[in-house]
Amino acid sequence: MQAILGGGISGLSAAHYLLKSGSNAKVLLFEGGGRVGGWIWTAKQKNGLLFEQGPRTIRPRFETGLNTLRLVEELGISNLVTGIPSSHPTAKNRMIFVNGKLHALPSSLPQIFLRQAPFSKPLAAALLHDMKAAKKTLDDESIYSFVERRLGRELAEYAISPMICGICAGDAKEISVKFLMKSLFEWEQTHGSITKGLLATAWKNRQKIWSKSPSASLTNLDLASKAKQEKWSVWSLKGGLEVLPQTLLKSIQSQGAEVELNSCCSQIDFNKDGALLTIGNKKIQAKNVISTVPAQRLALLVERQHPILSRELSKIPCVTVAVVNLAFKGKVLNYNAFGFLIPPSENKPILGVIFDSCSFPQEDFTVLTVMMGGHWFESRLGPSPSTKSILNTAVDNVRSILKISDEPCDHHVSVLKDCIPQYIVGHYERVERIRDYIRKHKLPLFLAGSSFDGVGVNDVIFSAKKAALMAL
Numbered sequence: 001m002q003a004i005l006g007g008g009i010s011g012l013s014a015a016h017y018l019l020k021s022g023s024n025a026k027v028l029l030f031e032g033g034g035r036v037g038g039w040i041w042t043a044k045q046k047n048g049l050l051f052e053q054g055p056r057t058i059r060p061r062f063e064t065g066l067n068t069l070r071l072v073e074e075l076g077i078s079n080l081v082t083g084i085p086s087s088h089p090t091a092k093n094r095m096i097f098v099n100g101k102l103h104a105l106p107s108s109l110p111q112i113f114l115r116q117a118p119f120s121k122p123l124a125a126a127l128l129h130d131m132k133a134a135k136k137t138l139d140d141e142s143i144y145s146f147v148e149r150r151l152g153r154e155l156a157e158y159a160i161s162p163m164i165c166g167i168c169a170g171d172a173k174e175i176s177v178k179f180l181m182k183s184l185f186e187w188e189q190t191h192g193s194i195t196k197g198l199l200a201t202a203w204k205n206r207q208k209i210w211s212k213s214p215s216a217s218l219t220n221l222d223l224a225s226k227a228k229q230e231k232w233s234v235w236s237l238k239g240g241l242e243v244l245p246q247t248l249l250k251s252i253q254s255q256g257a258e259v260e261l262n263s264c265c266s267q268i269d270f271n272k273d274g275a276l277l278t279i280g281n282k283k284i285q286a287k288n289v290i291s292t293v294p295a296q297r298l299a300l301l302v303e304r305q306h307p308i309l310s311r312e313l314s315k316i317p318c319v320t321v322a323v324v325n326l327a328f329k330g331k332v333l334n335y336n337a338f339g340f341l342i343p344p345s346e347n348k349p350i351l352g353v354i355f356d357s358c359s360f361p362q363e364d365f366t367v368l369t370v371m372m373g374g375h376w377f378e379s380r381l382g383p384s385p386s387t388k389s390i391l392n393t394a395v396d397n398v399r400s401i402l403k404i405s406d407e408p409c410d411h412h413v414s415v416l417k418d419c420i421p422q423y424i425v426g427h428y429e430r431v432e433r434i435r436d437y438i439r440k441h442k443l444p445l446f447l448a449g450s451s452f453d454g455v456g457v458n459d460v461i462f463s464a465k466k467a468a469l470m471a472l
């Protein structure tokens with residue numbers, strides 16, 4: 001029997017790939033909570049509005065993006081996909097809030113030669129800075145320090161720091177450049193600067209953006225061709241992204257997988273037959289375990305037998321994000337953009353706002369999502385802020401920054417506890433040590449999920465596929 005821990009998108013995908021492989025082994029998935037989908041969660045309001053709590057868009061590109069499109073096709077829900085082309089205003093218009101004002105970030109090549117506030121020089125000047133900056137040989141470094149050193153402080157402050165908030169709600173001064181911007185890090189190490197590395201690889205990769213795929217079969221996909229033809233920047237699903245885990249659930253159950261909800265695993269004991277799982281007061285013997293639970297949770301499950309492994313796993317932290325969805329009657333926004341992010345140096349209680357209805361209109365409503373907390377949850381929102389204070393802070397900030405005089409007609413507040421892992425400096429080596437330990441001790445344990453190989457939906461589905469193929 002193959003056991004899977006966690007019923008988020010990773011666990012469900014792992015089950016899908018195990019079943020797809022044609023192996024006859026029984027697949028049993030244990031989910032600690034009362035629903036599947038994990039952080040993919042679309043709240044359906046009484047008035048029919050859809051409020052995404054976690055992810056809302058998925059990138060279609062590269063091997064991992066094409067793999068997700070293939071999964072969508074396999075599930076028979078291609079007709080629900082809505083692609084946003086790169087020419088769409090929300091793909092082009094991304095903003096930052098600095099010194100009390102919203103500023104558009106450059107979105108085309110010519111714009112990098114113009115000076116645009118809040119930057120004091122054209123962005124192209126950063127490339128000259130990079131050409132002149134001495135190479136530093138390092139094992140890893142924070143993204144902030146890397147960008148500040150190579151491209152200058154303004155880029156680190158106003159472009160990279162907010163971008164890191166918009167990927168992992170984290171502090172760029174702690175996040176690993178080697179993990180999150182591997183190419184840029186390697187370009188300095190191998191070519192001496194980002195610019196030289198960029199030029200050296202630009203021509204080589206020019207034609208590959210859409211064709212990077214592990215097998216020929218991936219290139220003939222209808223959805224991939226459509227995404228390529230229509231130059232999608234991101235996509236989502238009609239009915240909300242939660243349709244993806246819900247469809248996966250039905251599909252794996254129809255193929256014989258058993259999914260047990262409210263079944264939290266509290267211990268894994270490895271033995272000669274595989275792994276003995278403690279689920280509530282039951283003991284379940286499995287041949288293999290695919291774990292998709294956060295690293296710090298897994299650390300507790302293996303602690304008794306494998307304290308060294310447990311210690312490494314426990315050092316991959318997560319942060320908590322407060323999500324406030326707001327709806328206003330009619331069109332109240334003066335912008336047509338993806339949204340805006342706020343550099344941490346601005347010391348604002350919110351991290352940024354996504355303009356959902358600009359990408360995916362919902363009748364005659366303006367729908368926005370305010371994200372708060374992350375690395376700064378306690379310091380900016382207090383130790384356990386009430387729902388009311390989170391809502392008030394979100395509404396006050398949105399109305400003052402976006403100059404909206406109306407009151408929202410609907411809202412939803414949720415606090416996503418420890419929802420997003422932080423790939424801090426040294427993450428790459430830590431994950432290698434974890435995998436080496438598992439290999440060396442021949443543990444029938446296969447790791448997937450956002451704690452290890454990437455935080456995007458594409459990354460975790462791909463990690464689940466790799467784990468499932470290894471567990472066969």
Ligand SMILES: Cc1cc2nc3c(=O)[nH]c(=O)nc-3n(C[C@H](O)[C@H](O)[C@H](O)COP(=O)(O)OP(=O)(O)OC[C@H]3O[C@@H](n4cnc5c(N)ncnc54)[C@H](O)[C@@H]3O)c2cc1C
Binds near residue numbers: 010040055263
């Ligand atoms: C606010 C936010 C915005 C995001 N935006 C985007 C985006 O725009 N695009 C994008 O691509 N990605 C985005 N992401 C990232 C993406 O949503 C996640 O990385 C992905 O959903 C993680 O899926 P998972 O299955 O690996 O983990 P999870 O969703 O965390 O699922 C793990 C499951 O394991 C269960 N579990 C935990 N412990 C146990 C146990 N001991 N026993 C059994 N079950 C257990 C949990 O209940 C949970 O259901 C966002 C994430 C957040 C939080």
Ligand SMILES: C=CC1=C(C)c2cc3[nH]c(cc4nc(cc5[nH]c(cc1n2)c(C)c5CCC(=O)O)C(CCC(=O)O)=C4C)c(C)c3C=C
Binds near residue numbers: 095
């Ligand atoms: C513009 C405002 C944005 C806010 C606010 C925001 C918050 C936020 N995002 C995540 C996690 C992820 N976001 C991802 C993609 C993504 N996020 C934004 C913008 C905001 N995010 C954009 C424009 C995109 C699309 C990607 C792109 O086109 O560049 C992802 C996926 C990244 C990937 O590798 O595909 C994640 C993960 C959190 C936790 C968060 C909370 C503050």
